[in-house]
Amino acid sequence: MTSYLTRRLLQMVPLVIGISIIIFLILAAAPGDPVDLLLFGNPNITAEDVVRLKHLYGLDQPLHIRYVKWVWAALQGDLGYSRTYKVPVLSLIWDRVGNSLWLQIPAFLIALAVAVPVGITSALRQYSPVDYAATFFTFFGLSIPAFWFGIMMIYVFAVVHPWTALPALAWLKFPAGGFSSPGVAAGLATYVDRAHYVVLPALVLSLLFMASYTRYTRSSMLEVIRQDYIRTARAKGISELGVIQRHALRNALIPLVTIVALSIPALFSGAPLTETVFGWPGIGRLLVDAVLAGDFAVAQGVILFLAGLVIVFNLLADISYAVLDPRIRYD
Amino acid sequence: MTDLRSGTSGAVLAASLAARPEVGGEGYWQIAWRRFKKHRVAIVGASVIVLFIATAVFAPFLTRYEFDQIDLYRRKAAPSFSHPLGTDELGHDVFTRLLYAGRISLTVGFTAAFTAAVLGTLVGGVSGFYGRWLDNVLMRVTDVMFSIPALPVLIVLARYMGGSVLGIVLVLSVFAWMGTARLVRGDMLRLRTQDFADAARALGASDSRILFRHLVPNALAPVLVAGTLTVGGAILSEAGLSFLGIGIQPPTPSWGNMLQNAQDFIWTTPWLAVWPGAMIFLTVLSINFLGDGLRDALDPRLKV
Numbered sequence: 001m002t003s004y005l006t007r008r009l010l011q012m013v014p015l016v017i018g019i020s021i022i023i024f025l026i027l028a029a030a031p032g033d034p035v036d037l038l039l040f041g042n043p044n045i046t047a048e049d050v051v052r053l054k055h056l057y058g059l060d061q062p063l064h065i066r067y068v069k070w071v072w073a074a075l076q077g078d079l080g081y082s083r084t085y086k087v088p089v090l091s092l093i094w095d096r097v098g099n100s101l102w103l104q105i106p107a108f109l110i111a112l113a114v115a116v117p118v119g120i121t122s123a124l125r126q127y128s129p130v131d132y133a134a135t136f137f138t139f140f141g142l143s144i145p146a147f148w149f150g151i152m153m154i155y156v157f158a159v160v161h162p163w164t165a166l167p168a169l170a171w172l173k174f175p176a177g178g179f180s181s182p183g184v185a186a187g188l189a190t191y192v193d194r195a196h197y198v199v200l201p202a203l204v205l206s207l208l209f210m211a212s213y214t215r216y217t218r219s220s221m222l223e224v225i226r227q228d229y230i231r232t233a234r235a236k237g238i239s240e241l242g243v244i245q246r247h248a249l250r251n252a253l254i255p256l257v258t259i260v261a262l263s264i265p266a267l268f269s270g271a272p273l274t275e276t277v278f279g280w281p282g283i284g285r286l287l288v289d290a291v292l293a294g295d296f297a298v299a300q301g302v303i304l305f306l307a308g309l310v311i312v313f314n315l316l317a318d319i320s321y322a323v324l325d326p327r328i329r330y331d
Numbered sequence: 332m333t334d335l336r337s338g339t340s341g342a343v344l345a346a347s348l349a350a351r352p353e354v355g356g357e358g359y360w361q362i363a364w365r366r367f368k369k370h371r372v373a374i375v376g377a378s379v380i381v382l383f384i385a386t387a388v389f390a391p392f393l394t395r396y397e398f399d400q401i402d403l404y405r406r407k408a409a410p411s412f413s414h415p416l417g418t419d420e421l422g423h424d425v426f427t428r429l430l431y432a433g434r435i436s437l438t439v440g441f442t443a444a445f446t447a448a449v450l451g452t453l454v455g456g457v458s459g460f461y462g463r464w465l466d467n468v469l470m471r472v473t474d475v476m477f478s479i480p481a482l483p484v485l486i487v488l489a490r491y492m493g494g495s496v497l498g499i500v501l502v503l504s505v506f507a508w509m510g511t512a513r514l515v516r517g518d519m520l521r522l523r524t525q526d527f528a529d530a531a532r533a534l535g536a537s538d539s540r541i542l543f544r545h546l547v548p549n550a551l552a553p554v555l556v557a558g559t560l561t562v563g564g565a566i567l568s569e570a571g572l573s574f575l576g577i578g579i580q581p582p583t584p585s586w587g588n589m590l591q592n593a594q595d596f597i598w599t600t601p602w603l604a605v606w607p608g609a610m611i612f613l614t615v616l617s618i619n620f621l622g623d624g625l626r627d628a629l630d631p632r633l634k635v
Contacts, residue, residue: 018475026487139623143563143616145570145587148608151594155601176597269480273571277594287483288575291490299487306480314478 008318012311019307020074024067027300074304080297084290089301093283097305099179100282102194103275104267106202111209112260119217120252124244126222134214141211146270150204150277157200174200177279201278205271209263216259221252254324261317265309363552366628373624376617383614387433396424398431399582407600417602420592423584429606432584436611439499439585440566440618446504447565448558451511452547458512459519460542470516473509481506485568489577499578503565511557518550552629559622563615570611586611 054060058069073079079089122134158176163169175181175197184193224230225248233247234240272284279285283302290298367373386393402422410417416425458469485502492498522528523546531541566586572578573587581588586607593604 014471015474015478018471019478022475022479023484026484139616139619143567143612143619145567145574145608145611145615147571147574148590148604148611151590151597151604151608154594155597155604159598159601265480269482272482272486273574276575284483287486291486291577292575294490296487299483303480303483303487306483307478310478310480 004322005319008315012315016311019311020071020304021067023300023303023307024070025063027296027303028063028066079301079304082290082295082298084293084295085298089298092286092298093301093305096281096283096286099280100268100271100275100284102179103198103201103205103271103280103282106198107205108209108264108267110202111206111213114206115210115213116217116253116256119214120221120244120249122214122218123221123225123252131218134218138211138214141207141214144207146204146208147273147277149207150201150274153200153204154277177277179279179281197278201274201280204277205267205274208270209267212263213256213260216256217252220255221248224248224252227251254321257324258317258321261313261320264313265306268309269306363628367624370624370627372620373627376620376624379613379617380621383433383610383617384437386430387437390427390430390434393430394424394427396427398423398428398584400424400427407596407603409600410602416606417600419589419603420596425589425603425606428584428589429586429610432586432589432607433610435496435579435583435585436566436569436587437614439496439503439569439579440562440614443500443503443507443565443569444558444561446500447507447561448511448554450504451508451557452515452550452554454508455512455515455517456519456542456547456550459516460523460538460546462520466516469512473512476506477509479506482568482571485572486575486577489572494578494580496579496583499569499572503568507561507565511554511561514553514557515547515550518553519546522546522549556622556626556629559618559625563618563622566611566615566618 051060058066061069077090079093081087082089082092085092118134118137122131125131154176157172157174161173164173179194179197180190181193181196184190230243230248233243238246268283270284271280271282272288274280275282275285276288283305287299287302290296290302390398400423402418404422405414405418406422407420408414408418408422414424414426416429419425419428454469454473458466458473485506488502489499492502519542528541528545531545536544569578569585570587570590573585574590576588576591579585579588581591589607590604593607596603
């Protein structure tokens with residue numbers, strides 16, 4: 001296992017270098033470096049100031065030197081300084097990651113809680129109406145623009161909610177956006193309040209993942225129930241439920257673990273639109289605001305963070321696969 | 332693995348059989364067409380796409396307004412006889428903009444997917460054909476591109492390359508070719524060792540002739556399927572970027588930028604938010620159904 005892990009880590013080195021180069025280039029090649037942006041709307045700055053500032057920030061040096069300096073600084077936790085928020089980028093990101101998790105974790109759990117049972121049922125009753133409905137649902141989830149779905153949900157659950165005329169359903173309306181109500185007492189009340197704000201964005205964010213997890217669960221289950229060992233289990237006289245639970249499900253979920261691990265970074269990367277629609281102060285929203293404000297140090301930091309997630313979860317997916325499936329040799 | 336292409340007399344099929352009548356049996360594309368016709372949802376999807384393309388192309392004949400014609404006396408007007416879907420906050424006729432936006436959104440989707448397919452085929456073809464260090468380098472580049480969080484990077488790139496249709500197409504296609512490259516590479520590894528490739532070489536064909544004339548045509552089916560699904564993804568990405576205000580810039584309408592302000596007016600004029608999103612949704616849904624039908628018809632291996 002240790003040697004497998006070492007090899008896997010070594011293989012990642014070129015990947016990490018490649019990713020960092022591309023991220024660096026995308027943002028270094030952006031027209032308008034921080035000093036150019038500073039000039040904007042500041043008539044008092046002289047040409048000498050510009051030269052001095054560019055020299056001070058090292059912007060007059062060749063690209064490869066700047067890249068090495070940038071990597072060196074990033075390794076020490078220095079991702080630069082936000083022009084608009086006037087704080088170090090890293091602390092800004094850490095502040096927002098917590099908020100993002102408030103949205104990502106419920107969305108993730110909703111997606112799994114729906115997808116696994118639906119996918120399994122769909123596979124066990126292949127070509128039944130249930131299967132067709134589930135398949136149609138996955139197409140629906142993969143095709144709908146999340147931000148538009150969000151706006152529609154806001155319209156239905158925050159603007160009109162006609163059913164709230166019935167006292168029994170009066171609770172079924174949600175805030176149109178935001179993160180928490182002002183002046184809510186600490187402790188349990190905070191969580192109850194927060195839950196209200198989480199429902200709509202989490203539902204919207206989860207839809208895409210729900211659809212793809214359903215797809216994978218279904219195809220993985222279909223694959224497994226055709227195997228010989230399932231026939232053997234049935235031949236031994238095990239009840240159908242036992243066959244499914246003990247033999248089919250456990251094997252079908254192994255590839256799903258990998259898929260799920262690989263998709264977790266996408267929960268973060270896919271969130272900018274959802275977070276923007278719902279005014280959720282997460283990391284995706286931070287990225288959008290930073291890009292719109294021309295605060296490229298923040299944008300670079302966020303993208304670096306997201307790319308880091310991709311790499312870490314890639315590794316975790318590999319390891320989990322090797323651990324869960326004894327047929328995978330890792331020596 | 333029972334692959335259609337190797338199942339029927341070798342892999343020479345795709346390029347030549349389309350034109351030549353088959354002796355004693357159906358050709359590859361005939362089989363594919365027969366299978367495709369049975370996929371009813373895909374036929375519906377294809378029809379919807381054709382319909383939307385037609386309304387976009389013939390937009391000037393379907394409406395009496397210009398897409399940038401504003402009427403400040405009739406802003407945010409409710410649907411009526413003269414404005415069937417109402418007007419937006421500047422008094423544009425929403426129905427007119429919906430038609431013209433289709434031109435932009437569909438053009439972006441199809442061009443970006445086409446460019447990505449060409450790029451992916453080139454990279455995958457060269458990678459699989461030449462193998463060795465070139466393959467290694469190209470596949471590592473593919474891995475790197477796959478690992479970069481696409482939407483966030485697109486948001487940054489669109490900020491200074493977006494605005495124009497060409498810029499958005501370029502940005503979208505640069506982040507959409509990797510899947511195709513991997514598919515084509517896999518096919519190349521298999522195809523390049525087959526007898527007809529050796530035969531072409533023995534006849535003195537150059538590398539590029541063997542690759543693009545003999546091998547690539549045999550790998551086009553999965554490219555077509557992947558390309559179709561990319562169209563949907565590209566339309567969704569363009570819509571998202573334009574919604575954020577960093578994609579296609581008004582007054583040029585796209586389904587995404589029509590939604591840009593719609594959320595602000597959701598309390599007063601909710602219908603503004605409905606139609607552009609519904610068009611995106613229907614288009615992408617139809618394309619995904621079409622892609623599913625193509626996959627079933629052309630390449631059973633790809634079934635998920």
